[in-house]
Each structure stands twice: as structure tokens, then as C-alpha cells.
Amino acid sequence: MTDKYELTMLQAALKDGTAHRECAFEVFSRRLPSERRYGVVGGTERLVRAVEHFVFTDEQLSQLDFLDDRTREFLRDFRFQGQIDGYREGELYFPYSPILTVRGTFAECVILETVILSIMNSDSAVASAAARMVTAADGRPIIEMGSRRTQEYQAVTAARAAYLAGFAATSNLEAAQRYGIPASGTAAHAWTLLHINDDGTPNEAAAFKAQIDALGIDTTLLVDTYDIARGVRTAIEVAGPELGGVRIDSGDLGALTRRVRAQLDELGAINTKIIVSSDLDEFAIAGLRGDPVDGFGVGTSVVTGSEAPTAGLVYKLVEVNGHPVAKRSSGKAMTGGAKRALRTHRSTGVAIEEIVYPFHSEAPDTGRATDEQLTIPLMRDGQRTAVPTLEESREHLARQLTKLPWEGLALSRNEPAITTRFTGFAVTDREY
Amino acid sequence: MTDKYELTMLQAALKDGTAHRECAFEVFSRRLPSERRYGVVGGTERLVRAVEHFVFTDEQLSQLDFLDDRTREFLRDFRFQGQIDGYREGELYFPYSPILTVRGTFAECVILETVILSIMNSDSAVASAAARMVTAADGRPIIEMGSRRTQEYQAVTAARAAYLAGFAATSNLEAAQRYGIPASGTAAHAWTLLHINDDGTPNEAAAFKAQIDALGIDTTLLVDTYDIARGVRTAIEVAGPELGGVRIDSGDLGALTRRVRAQLDELGAINTKIIVSSDLDEFAIAGLRGDPVDGFGVGTSVVTGSEAPTAGLVYKLVEVNGHPVAKRSSGKAMTGGAKRALRTHRSTGVAIEEIVYPFHSEAPDTGRATDEQLTIPLMRDGQRTAVPTLEESREHLARQLTKLPWEGLALSRNEPAITTRFTGFAVTDREY
Numbered sequence: 001m002t003d004k005y006e007l008t009m010l011q012a013a014l015k016d017g018t019a020h021r022e023c024a025f026e027v028f029s030r031r032l033p034s035e036r037r038y039g040v041v042g043g044t045e046r047l048v049r050a051v052e053h054f055v056f057t058d059e060q061l062s063q064l065d066f067l068d069d070r071t072r073e074f075l076r077d078f079r080f081q082g083q084i085d086g087y088r089e090g091e092l093y094f095p096y097s098p099i100l101t102v103r104g105t106f107a108e109c110v111i112l113e114t115v116i117l118s119i120m121n122s123d124s125a126v127a128s129a130a131a132r133m134v135t136a137a138d139g140r141p142i143i144e145m146g147s148r149r150t151q152e153y154q155a156v157t158a159a160r161a162a163y164l165a166g167f168a169a170t171s172n173l174e175a176a177q178r179y180g181i182p183a184s185g186t187a188a189h190a191w192t193l194l195h196i197n198d199d200g201t202p203n204e205a206a207a208f209k210a211q212i213d214a215l216g217i218d219t220t221l222l223v224d225t226y227d228i229a230r231g232v233r234t235a236i237e238v239a240g241p242e243l244g245g246v247r248i249d250s251g252d253l254g255a256l257t258r259r260v261r262a263q264l265d266e267l268g269a270i271n272t273k274i275i276v277s278s279d280l281d282e283f284a285i286a287g288l289r290g291d292p293v294d295g296f297g298v299g300t301s302v303v304t305g306s307e308a309p310t311a312g313l314v315y316k317l318v319e320v321n322g323h324p325v326a327k328r329s330s331g332k333a334m335t336g337g338a339k340r341a342l343r344t345h346r347s348t349g350v351a352i353e354e355i356v357y358p359f360h361s362e363a364p365d366t367g368r369a370t371d372e373q374l375t376i377p378l379m380r381d382g383q384r385t386a387v388p389t390l391e392e393s394r395e396h397l398a399r400q401l402t403k404l405p406w407e408g409l410a411l412s413r414n415e416p417a418i419t420t421r422f423t424g425f426a427v428t429d430r431e432y
Numbered sequence: 433m434t435d436k437y438e439l440t441m442l443q444a445a446l447k448d449g450t451a452h453r454e455c456a457f458e459v460f461s462r463r464l465p466s467e468r469r470y471g472v473v474g475g476t477e478r479l480v481r482a483v484e485h486f487v488f489t490d491e492q493l494s495q496l497d498f499l500d501d502r503t504r505e506f507l508r509d510f511r512f513q514g515q516i517d518g519y520r521e522g523e524l525y526f527p528y529s530p531i532l533t534v535r536g537t538f539a540e541c542v543i544l545e546t547v548i549l550s551i552m553n554s555d556s557a558v559a560s561a562a563a564r565m566v567t568a569a570d571g572r573p574i575i576e577m578g579s580r581r582t583q584e585y586q587a588v589t590a591a592r593a594a595y596l597a598g599f600a601a602t603s604n605l606e607a608a609q610r611y612g613i614p615a616s617g618t619a620a621h622a623w624t625l626l627h628i629n630d631d632g633t634p635n636e637a638a639a640f641k642a643q644i645d646a647l648g649i650d651t652t653l654l655v656d657t658y659d660i661a662r663g664v665r666t667a668i669e670v671a672g673p674e675l676g677g678v679r680i681d682s683g684d685l686g687a688l689t690r691r692v693r694a695q696l697d698e699l700g701a702i703n704t705k706i707i708v709s710s711d712l713d714e715f716a717i718a719g720l721r722g723d724p725v726d727g728f729g730v731g732t733s734v735v736t737g738s739e740a741p742t743a744g745l746v747y748k749l750v751e752v753n754g755h756p757v758a759k760r761s762s763g764k765a766m767t768g769g770a771k772r773a774l775r776t777h778r779s780t781g782v783a784i785e786e787i788v789y790p791f792h793s794e795a796p797d798t799g800r801a802t803d804e805q806l807t808i809p810l811m812r813d814g815q816r817t818a819v820p821t822l823e824e825s826r827e828h829l830a831r832q833l834t835k836l837p838w839e840g841l842a843l844s845r846n847e848p849a850i851t852t853r854f855t856g857f858a859v860t861d862r863e864y
Contacts, residue, residue: 001579004608004616008617009619011647016646113620113622122582122584122586147433148549150586151554153583154583155433172546173492174433177492177495185437185440186437188545189759190441191441191444193757193759194445194453194455194757195450196752196757200752200756210444215440224762310582320625323628327624328657329621332681
């Protein structure tokens with residue numbers, strides 16, 4: 001989980017004596033993808049564990065033949081001994097929020113860039129998209145079922161990030177086992193297609209009957225392999241009106257769910273749920289708000305961050321031996337110095353703005369009792385602190401979303417839901 | 433690497449006696465993302481290895497408490513014993529190309545859906561985007577440096593897929609070690625920012641000097657941390673005119689590279705290369721075709737498939753006990769029956785069309801000597817055949833791209849470069 005240039009920089013720094021300068025690196029994003037209103041911090045717990053276990057094996061070292069002996073010796077003994085502070089997982093973030101501040105020697109901080117950004121960019125992208133889908137679903141459960149649309153290991157961490165954002169369950173068994181997320185799933189079209197008569201003609205009733213025999217009457221039958229109206233009729237004929245649910249995975253889901261609801265009610269299956277899937281994203285989910293849908297299955301769009309597969313987070317050196325540093329590249333300017341942030345709220349609890357101030361300063365006095373400190377300790381001397389669990393982070397996010405100004409939950413493109421204000425920095429005080 | 437419904441279907445099939453029906457599943461895509469002209473098959477070698485090693489450990493089994501004993505017993509002994517045929521890695525594909533055909537019992541094929549699709553969707557998405565970038569770069573090398581923008585394990589396989597498509601190197605050390613890909617990388621802005629004087633003022637010259645001391649005169653110096661013109665002047669002052677290269681990572685790269693080329697030439701550094709990076713995709717690369725760029729660094733866009741992070745491949749049951757099966761869901765219709773494909777070419781070598789025909793039939797006689805059989809054996813009785821290596825697949829792709837009609841290499845949205853014709857199927861002969 002390392003890019004070559006991190007090690008070549010390390011080698012050069014060991015050689016010229018700058019390796020042990022005390023540094024602060026910061027993770028932030030310059031903008032929110034697709035002009036969204038907020039981002040969701042994802043991956044924090046995963047990354048502190050990854051940093052705790054970040055070592056170089058002898059086998060790996062033996063292959064780093066482009067390094068000199070001194071650098072390899074350094075890596076052989078390497079354990080991160082520094083400090084990490086930042087936004088907790090499930091926290092909201094906005095452009096230039098100082099999501100993570102990593103402090104230590106240049107040597108120990110510079111080689112963490114890839115592992116930190118990979119985890120945070122991937123998990124934050126999924127969590128940010130998933131949170132919008134949960135809002136759009138308006139209380140109805142969403143199952144994550146996108147494993148097959150993304151890389152086999154990303155599938156596992158994407159399931160975790162979707163659950164963080166409020167998804168109810170995942171199809172992915174490894175994610176269920178590793179992170180304690182509820183697993184869900186019943187049958188694919190292949191199950192119905194498998195059930196043919198000896199002459200090769202379809203036998204949907206046999207498929208439904210066998211599924212109920214194996215999984216019970218509470219199961220969800222997939223009714224759109226052939227003709228949906230006939231599929232629903234067959235399902236209730238086979239299962240009776242106590243059938244748990246039907247799933248529709250194609251077609252105009254609004255029109256179909258209304259028709260299927262009427263048909264189910266007519267057949268007496270008034271408690272049989274309707275689950276829909278088929279290339280749903282937050283906009284399609286919102287479009288079904290008025291329709292008789294009891295649950296959603298979402299695949300591709302959530303694991304790919306719904307058009308924003310990476311959160312655009314960067315990891316930048318902001319402080320060297322107590323001096324703020326910042327690059328001035330065109331379009332990529334930044335504010336030097338390590339930072340903390342707090343969020344102010346109206347007395348009603350609605351968030352007003354984020355205030356970013358120097359890491360070692362006192363928090364600015366806003367005169368409000370509702371300020372929320374956003375920067376918490378995550379690692380001390382290389383040891384993980386009491387980092388919130390996935391469940392705690394999931395609850396935290398749900399709570400934070402209720403504090404956004406109401407337009408902050410809109411799906412349309414626009415400015416960030418709240419502004420971010422910099423104060424106390426020598427170079428320039430800015431708002432974004 | 434398994435979705436829950438695969439195992440619940442398995443359990444139901446073991447119970448109703450359909451588990452041992454002889455089946456064929458097919459991997460194909462209904463369309464190419466973003467109306468591209470072709471797709472690139474990626475991940476084949478990885479997937480046959482994954483299927484060979486696809487087993488359930490005792491620890492995993494102990495947590496599958498939703499399954500009955502019989503199903504758990506089946507999984508305990510599980511090894512895929514079936515046959516896999518398909519397009520070789522690095523082959524081009526088009527809508528409805530039968531990229532992979534998996535044959536065996538329902539039980540052994542149905543549980544491979546997630547692992548097969550995860551690998552192929554992810555690797556094909558990256559390879560398909562990367563191939564367009566390689567075409568746009570017009571012979572100039574591209575370095576993959578997107579690890580930090582994608583999940584930490586996907587970073588490794590994305591680097592492999594980019595190399596398959598013709599990228600010259602990767603920043604990712606794990607990918608370099610695991611797949612034998614050349615690794616590349618020198619320094620980040622952090623390196624320049626680290627080098628400050630005691631009073632905190634920048635000292636770019638010290639950074640450049642230390643990098644050259646550690647990495648040699650052939651290294652590439654990043655010149656845009658502060659002012660580019662001054663950065664270039666400082667670089668040549670410190671390194672002399674034999675400097676290997678400079679990298680520009682911000683701003684209007686066309687204008688900047690022209691100006692920097694003139695400046696370098698004026699300073700006598702006529703062989704110093706100019707490398708550019710900064711949110712490049714195939715369109716930005718093509719836009720630099722006339723500019724003095726010697727190499728590209730590409731990150732986000734390649735690892736995220738350049739707006740198409742998944743290839744949209746599906747895994748569908750097409751044959752049961754010799755009978756073709758197909759769902760008829762709205763917008764998701766398909767042709768039943770296992771398939772093979774060949775590609776026909778003009779006498780000049782330019783591809784004309786893809787012909788898809790029944791798996792067990794003779795290849796149709798096109799009257800042309802230039803037909804190319806696309807379906808090759810990949811696994812026999814659960815054992816991998818002589819699957820081409822990554823290097824062989826990389827060469828194969830480069831060769832296949834030269835056979836596309838010239839408009840097939842265009843970056844603009846349009847129809848697939850060649851049509852796909854179905855012949856010999858009972859239900860319907862179709863063209864896409």
C-alpha cells in the first residue's frame with residue numbers, strides 16, 4: 001500500500017538530514033464531487049487499524065532494490081509513532097475541512113500517504129453517495145448488492161461504507177462476517193431459469209415452490225423473469241397470501257409497483273412487500289417516493305459512489321518544524337499550518353458554519369453554547385485511541401444529517417450546505 | 433467473495449434436486465459504457481486463479497448459520513470441477529460478446545457469480561479506459577499513479593489492468609512486486625515544501641539538490657510548487673543541463689509545456705524531458721497531442737475507469753440440461769444457449785464483424801481466411817489451462833487495436849466499432 005515516490009523521498013530525506021523534521025500532513029478536499037451539498041467521512045476506523053499494522057516484511061524489503069541499505073534498515077524497524085487527529089467516521093465534511101491531521105517526523109508521515117488516502121477516498125466516496133440514497137429512501141430500507149460491480153476486495157469495504165451511511169443490509173457475506181453487518185439475499189433470475197420442464201419449457205411455479213420449501217414463506221420471490229403479472233399470480237398461488245415479498249428488477253418501477261400492489265391486494269396478499277432493484281441511484285429512489293415500494297436493492301451506483309467513485313481527498317504537508325508551508329500551484333493553493341475545526345449551530349440545532357483554526361490555538365469564542373468540536377484524537381504515539389465503532393459512527397451520521405439546513409439534504413447540484421471559515425492563520429483568512 | 437443469495441439458491445437447489453443439472457452461465461455486457469467503441473477484456477488470468485482457489489474455510493462455514501447442514505457439507509468439500517471458455521485477456525469485446533462461458537452443475541457455477549463478475553467488471557473497466565488513454569498518448573509513455581484515489585486493494589489490480597492496456601509503469605509497489613510491472617516515481621510537493629530555511633522561507637534549491645544527490649541526475653524534478661519559471665531555472669541551476677526531467681502538475685498544461693520547453697532549450701537542457709500530470713484523462717491527453725510532452729502521469733481517471741468504474745458485465749444462466757434458457761424482463765432480454773464467437777476481417781486485416789454461434793456447433797463458414805476464433809479454453813475440469821501471461825495479453829491487445837476500423841479508435845461517443853451478429857440460434861437471429 002505504498003507508492004514508490006514515498007520511499008524515494010524517504011531515502012533522499014534520510015540522506016540530506018530532513019527525515020526527522022517534525023511535520024504535519026493534512027487530509028482535505030478542495031471541492032465536493034458533482035456539486036453535492038456535503039460529504040461523509042468514511043474509513044477512519046479502518047485507517048487507524050491499517051496504520052497500526054503498517055510494516056514492511058522481509059520479503060517486501062528484499063524486492064525494494066532501488067533503495068539503499070540505510071533506507072531499507074529504516075523500513076525494517078518501521079512503526080508509526082506519531083499522532084493522528086481528525087474528524088470522526090460518519091462526520092460530515094465540506095471543502096477544506098481538515099478531515100485528518102497526521103503529525104510526526106517527515107519520514108514516518110510521508111510513507112502513509114497512499115494507505116491513508118486509498119482508504120479514505122474509497123470509503124468516503126461510497127458513504128457520501130449512500131447517505132443521499134438513504135435520505136431519498138425516506139425511511140424505507142436499502143440493501144447493498146453491488147459486490148459484483150466492483151473489485152472483489154473493494155466490494156467488502158464498500159458494503160461497510162454503505163452500512164455506515166444507513167443502508168440496512170448487504171449481499172456480501174465477507175462484509176457481514178468481518179464487520180457484523182446484516183446479510184441479505186434470496187434468489188436471482190438464474191434460479192427461475194434453472195427450473196424448466198423436461199422439454200425445456202419454463203416452470204416458474206417449481207422455482208417458487210422450491211424456494212419457499214428451502215427458505216420459508218417469508219422469502220422474497222423474483223417475479224419478473226418472464227411476465228410480471230403472471231409471476232405475481234404464480235407466486236401467490238404457490239405461497240398463499242402470507243408471502244413475505246416479491247422483487248421486481250426491470251422495467252418502469254413506478255408503474256409496475258403500483259400495478260403489482262393492486263394485484264397483490266386483490267389476491268389478499270396485503271402484507272406482501274414489494275422490493276425493487278435495477279440500476280437504482282439516489283435520483284431513481286427519490287422518484288419512487290410516492291410509489292408502493294417497501295424496500296430497495298442498490299448495486300452499481302452505491303459501490304461506485306454514484307458518479308463520484310473517489311472523494312478527491314488529498315494528503316498535503318502543511319507544517320515543518322512549526323512553520324506553516326503551502327504550495328502555490330495554479331488552482332491548487334492551500335492554507336499552511338496544522339488545523340482544527342468546530343461547527344457552530346443555531347439554538348435550534350441547525351448548523352451554521354464550520355470554523356477552521358490553528359491546531360495549537362484555543363477554539364475561537366463564537367458566543368454560542370452549541371459549538372461542536374470536530375477534531376478528536378485518533379492515534380497517540382502510534383497507538384489507536386478509543387475510536388468509535390461502526391455502529392456508533394452510523395448513529396453519529398444519522399444525527400448529524402438532522403442538523404443540516406433543510407436545503408442541505410437536497411439532491412440537486414449546488415453550493416456546500418454550510419460555509420467553511422478560516423480564522424487565526426497568518427497568511428490569509430478565507431471562506432469557502 | 434460470495435453474495436448471500438448464491439448460497440441460499442444452492443441450498444434450495446440441493447433440496448429440490450436441481451443442484452446437479454448441467455448448466456452454462458455466460459458473462460456478457462448489454463452495452464459499452466459512455467457509448468465507447470470497444471471494450472477490453474481484463475482480469476481473465478486473475479479470475480481463473482481465483483476460481484482454482486475458491487474454497488470455504490471452516491471459520492467461514494461456521495458463520496454461515498443461515499444454511500442447513502447439507503449445504504455446509506457441500507461447501508466444505510467444494511472445488512470447482514467445471515469448464516470455462518472465453519475471450520482471452522486483452523481481447524476486444526462489444527455488446528453481447530460471449531466473453532466467458534462457465535459450464536458445470538448449477539451448484540458449482542451459481543456460487544461463482546460474485547467472484548467472476550467482481551474481477552472482470554473491475555479489471556475490464558480500468559483496461560477499457562486505459563486503452564483509450566494509450567491511444568490518445570500516441571506513443572508517449574503513461575505512468576499509472578492512481579493508487580491513492582481508489583480502494584487499497586483495487587489500487588493493485590487497477591495498476592495491473594492499466595499495464596495490460598499499455599501503460600508503461602505504475603507508482604504502486606505492491607503491483608510492481610506481485611505482477612512484475614515497472615515501478616516509477618520520484619517526489620511529491622511535500623518534498624519541496626519540506627525544504628525550508630530556519631526562518632520558514634522556502635528553499636526549493638535545497639530540495640532539488642537533495643533529490644539529485646539521492647536519486648541521480650536522471651531523476652524528474654517537480655517544478656510547480658511555487659513559481660514554475662523559477663522552478664525550472666532553479667532545477668537547471670542545481671542539476672545542470674543533463675537533468676532527466678521536470679514534472680508539471682497544475683495549470684494549463686498546453687501553454688505551460690510550450691513555455692517550459694522553450695525555457696529548457698534556452699538553458700541548454702535540450703534532452704530534459706517534460707512530464708505532466710494533474711487530473712488527466714483520455715481527452716486531456718489527446719488535447720496535448722501537439723505539445724512538447726514526453727510522458728504522462730495519470731491517476732484518478734484510469735483507476736476509476738474514466739467515468740465508467742464498472743464494465744457492466746453480467747453473469748446469466750443460458751443453458752440447463754442442454755436447453756437454452758433466457759429471461760424476458762423488459763430491457764434485459766437475452767439469447768439463450770451457450771455460445772462461441774469469431775471475428776472476421778477484410779483481407780487488409782481490418783475487423784468487419786463478430787459472429788456469435790452455438791457453443792457446440794461448427795464455426796460458420798464466412799469464406800474468409802482471416803477469421804479469428806475468440807473463444808479459447810481457460811479451465812478444464814477445474815484446472816487452469818495454459819492461460820496467457822500478462823505480458824502476452826498486453827501484446828495481444830496492442831495487436832488487436834491495430835485491426836479496428838480507424839474510426840473505432842476515436843474517443844467520441846458513437847456506435848460500437850464493429851457489429852455483433854448472432855447465427856444458428858433457434859429463437860432468433862439478431863444483430864447488435
